[in-house]
Amino acid sequence: MAHPKDRRPPIDRREFMKRAAATGIALPSLAAILAACGSSSDSSSTAGGSASTAGLQLARPDNPITLPITADNPPIADGLPPESGPLKIFGYADYIWKKVRNQFGDSMGGVPIEYTVFDTPDEMVSKMQSNGSDFDLIVTVTLDNIGKLAQGALIQPLNHSYLPNVDSNLATGIPDFYDVGRAYSAPYVIYTTGIAWRNDLISDDILNMPNPYDIYWDTAYKGQTHLLNGSRDLLAVGLLRKGYDPNESDPAILDEVKQDLLDGADAMGWKYDHVDYTELGSNQWEVHNTWSGQMAYYQYYLPKGLDITALSYAWPPQGSGGKKGLLSHDLFAIPKGAASPVLAHEMINFLYDPTNAITNYSYEGYQPTVASFNEQSAIKDGYLPKSLTYTIVTPEMIPMGVTELELEPAVNQLYQQIYQEVTGGA
Amino acid sequence: MRRKRADGGSWFPRWFWPSFATPATIWLLLFFVLPFYVVLSVAFGSLDPIFLTAKPVFNPVQWDVTAFRGVLDKLFTSGTIEQQTLLRTVAYVGIATVACLLIGYPVAYFIARHARRSKAFFLIAFIAPFWISYMMRMFAWVNLLQPDGYVNRILQFFGVLSEPRLWLNGKPSTVIFGLIYGYVPFMILPLFGTLDRIERSTVEAARDLGAGQIRTFVRVTLPLSKQGILAGCIIVALPMFGDYFTQTLLASTRQTAMFGNLIVNSIETSLVNAGASLVIVMLLLLIVPMLYYLRSTNVARELAER
Numbered sequence: 001m002a003h004p005k006d007r008r009p010p011i012d013r014r015e016f017m018k019r020a021a022a023t024g025i026a027l028p029s030l031a032a033i034l035a036a037c038g039s040s041s042d043s044s045s046t047a048g049g050s051a052s053t054a055g056l057q058l059a060r061p062d063n064p065i066t067l068p069i070t071a072d073n074p075p076i077a078d079g080l081p082p083e084s085g086p087l088k089i090f091g092y093a094d095y096i097w098k099k100v101r102n103q104f105g106d107s108m109g110g111v112p113i114e115y116t117v118f119d120t121p122d123e124m125v126s127k128m129q130s131n132g133s134d135f136d137l138i139v140t141v142t143l144d145n146i147g148k149l150a151q152g153a154l155i156q157p158l159n160h161s162y163l164p165n166v167d168s169n170l171a172t173g174i175p176d177f178y179d180v181g182r183a184y185s186a187p188y189v190i191y192t193t194g195i196a197w198r199n200d201l202i203s204d205d206i207l208n209m210p211n212p213y214d215i216y217w218d219t220a221y222k223g224q225t226h227l228l229n230g231s232r233d234l235l236a237v238g239l240l241r242k243g244y245d246p247n248e249s250d251p252a253i254l255d256e257v258k259q260d261l262l263d264g265a266d267a268m269g270w271k272y273d274h275v276d277y278t279e280l281g282s283n284q285w286e287v288h289n290t291w292s293g294q295m296a297y298y299q300y301y302l303p304k305g306l307d308i309t310a311l312s313y314a315w316p317p318q319g320s321g322g323k324k325g326l327l328s329h330d331l332f333a334i335p336k337g338a339a340s341p342v343l344a345h346e347m348i349n350f351l352y353d354p355t356n357a358i359t360n361y362s363y364e365g366y367q368p369t370v371a372s373f374n375e376q377s378a379i380k381d382g383y384l385p386k387s388l389t390y391t392i393v394t395p396e397m398i399p400m401g402v403t404e405l406e407l408e409p410a411v412n413q414l415y416q417q418i419y420q421e422v423t424g425g426a
Numbered sequence: 427m428r429r430k431r432a433d434g435g436s437w438f439p440r441w442f443w444p445s446f447a448t449p450a451t452i453w454l455l456l457f458f459v460l461p462f463y464v465v466l467s468v469a470f471g472s473l474d475p476i477f478l479t480a481k482p483v484f485n486p487v488q489w490d491v492t493a494f495r496g497v498l499d500k501l502f503t504s505g506t507i508e509q510q511t512l513l514r515t516v517a518y519v520g521i522a523t524v525a526c527l528l529i530g531y532p533v534a535y536f537i538a539r540h541a542r543r544s545k546a547f548f549l550i551a552f553i554a555p556f557w558i559s560y561m562m563r564m565f566a567w568v569n570l571l572q573p574d575g576y577v578n579r580i581l582q583f584f585g586v587l588s589e590p591r592l593w594l595n596g597k598p599s600t601v602i603f604g605l606i607y608g609y610v611p612f613m614i615l616p617l618f619g620t621l622d623r624i625e626r627s628t629v630e631a632a633r634d635l636g637a638g639q640i641r642t643f644v645r646v647t648l649p650l651s652k653q654g655i656l657a658g659c660i661i662v663a664l665p666m667f668g669d670y671f672t673q674t675l676l677a678s679t680r681q682t683a684m685f686g687n688l689i690v691n692s693i694e695t696s697l698v699n700a701g702a703s704l705v706i707v708m709l710l711l712l713i714v715p716m717l718y719y720l721r722s723t724n725v726a727r728e729l730a731e732r
Binding site: 056120122123125126129148151152222223224231265266269270271272273282283284409412413416417419420421422423424425426 | 474475476477478479507510511568569572573574575592594595596673674677678679680681682683684687688689690691692694695696697
């Protein structure tokens with residue numbers, strides 16, 4: 001072994017700087033070299049996939065889809081006894097009240113309930129692909145994912161013989177064009193996406209503005225306007241403001257909307273999040289794009305000295321401007337290969353009991369899709385402040401709403417690219 | 427094969443001392459090399475055509491460089507969000523690192539040279555707040571910096587501000603402040619270690635030879651603490667570069683997004699191949715200061731051995 005002093009001397013500072021500079025120059029060249037080495041496929045990142053997407057059917061109200069039930073993924077047989085558990089639920093944080101979960105466990109003879117949290121639908125889909133069978137019940141699947149999960153055989157068909165409450169108590173008017181006959185899914189909660197604002201700080205009659213979405217671009221509220229952090233919800237704001245469908249796929253229209261959103265992001269300094277209720281206590285916003293279900297939380301997060309009547313909410317279709325607005329519902333689904341599918345069915349059925357549904361609502365805040373629920377009972381029982389009555393979805397509102405639906409994968413990726421450009425990843 | 431120690435002590439097999447590195451080697455293989463290979467496999471892999479989730483390709487022969495090439499192109503294209511975010515992150519990290527040094531050096535100097543028997547007390551006093559989790563401390567700042575929070579109230583009380591300043595509405599200064607606050611103890615500790623080891627006699631010799639206090643500091647103390655400065659800067663700058671949480675909590679706007687935010691946003695969506703490519707780019711960029719530090723450390727050690 002060479003003596004340390006005989007080894008190659010370390011590079012001096014000047015040499016180091018020269019090499020670092022050379023590295024900086026070499027990196028762009030590396031891009032060119034890689035370009036030469038790269039595959040000859042389309043250079044857009046949408047070309048990453050290799051399998052065909054031809055089999056994917058996109059459900060639309062005018063193109064209802066009956067999701068196929070295949071021999072290798074049948075529903076469970078009738079009349080099976082409930083498993084001993086545990087029941088493993090995979091859901092948004094606190095999307096089913098712990099008390100209600102425990103009540104269900106007790107009603108099934110002390111079955112333990114395990115609750116694992118996901119933060120975004122994308123995260124849910126990703127985990128379903130890698131280890132979906134680790135769970136028994138998903139709470140929830142959004143409408144734009146149910147078709148993919150069913151056609152990709154990641155969820156199993158429901159056996160409605162275990163779901164008498166669903167069939168008898170489901171609220172009227174909730175569409176099933178994305179899963180005709182509710183073969184794979186059952187609705188859980190229903191909500192609108194609208195504009196929440198502090199009426200003690202903003203005097204505008206936002207609901208009756210010619211275009212209520214303009215409030216997000218009003219520089220009087222620069223630095224005080226927050227939007228929801230997700231590609232679909234952000235793009236929907238831009239699309240609806242311009243009068244387009246929230247499922248638009250025309251690249252030219254999407255580019256027009258992107259420019260509009262970039263202008264807004266630069267002029268307004270938008271922040272992006274979905275924790276409007278926790279930010280309420282620290283007075284962080286004056287205008288917030290939000291879901292109606294969140295509004296019920298507000299009463300528990302009010303800053304000192306602020307009354308709940310200082311909060312308003314507008315769902316644009318109800319205003320004089322006649323703009324479209326988002327209205328959607330979330331779904332239950334049971335993963336294929338679930339260890340306790342009977343318990344999962346029983347849990348869905350349990351939550352369709354009107355008493356259990358309202359108990360869950362009293363904590364969870366999102367409106368259950370049971371027929372007996374109405375705003376009068378929610379107010380009378382003290383679960384919803386009277387000033388927030390307009391956050392309740394009534395059967396008459398359902399036809400007025402538009403829904404974020406499944407997109408072609410390439411279009412979906414374009415939405416996500418635009419989202420990243422507008423938010424900068426923030 | 428056994429050999430005798432040069433000092434005539436106990437006999438050990440040749441592999442005895444090197445074997446002590448085995449746990450660390452296994453750890454690195456399992457928790458760095460293997461995960462990094464997965465990152466490479468994602469960056470050069472593909473997407474599930476329906477779910478748009480990552481499909482890692484583990485065979486290098488089948489690697490597709492499209493996403494990586496796209497990221498490099500964007501990084502070297504003026505005006506892209508990737509380039510803007512990278513430059514912004516370099517600026518934030520540079521400013522915050524210098525500020526950490528300017529704050530940390532006097533603190534470390536004071537504790538090492540003047541605290542005497544109270545060294546432990548001062549060290550604990552400076553470090554104790556940082557035993558609380560980073561997330562909780564940032565949450566605390568969200569409350570302190572809100573429009574009617576204590577920061578605005580105090581500044582208004584002393585007449586510094588005439589009206590509340592909206593610190594949390596996408597201000598670069600707030601993000602940089604958050605980075606400084608979050609990482610400054612990691613600067614103090616290595617600086618203290620280095621300054622504490624400087625022989626008092628060396629400093630006294632400079633004074634005996636006629637150097638004043640400032641000259642002694644500039645010509646003796648500062649050069650001798652160079653390794654601590656470098657170590658502190660590296661320890662602080664590297665995690666800052668990948669930090670995304672500070673920006674998310676204290677700003678969360680397009681104008682303040684950092685490189686870490688871009689990576690997180692990418693890997694949570696169908697841009698996952700690009701996200702993994704950004705991780706590789708970040709690693710390549712961070713290797714440069716790391717190599718400089720290692721080189722500098724080697725030089726210092728060899729000088730000390732002469």
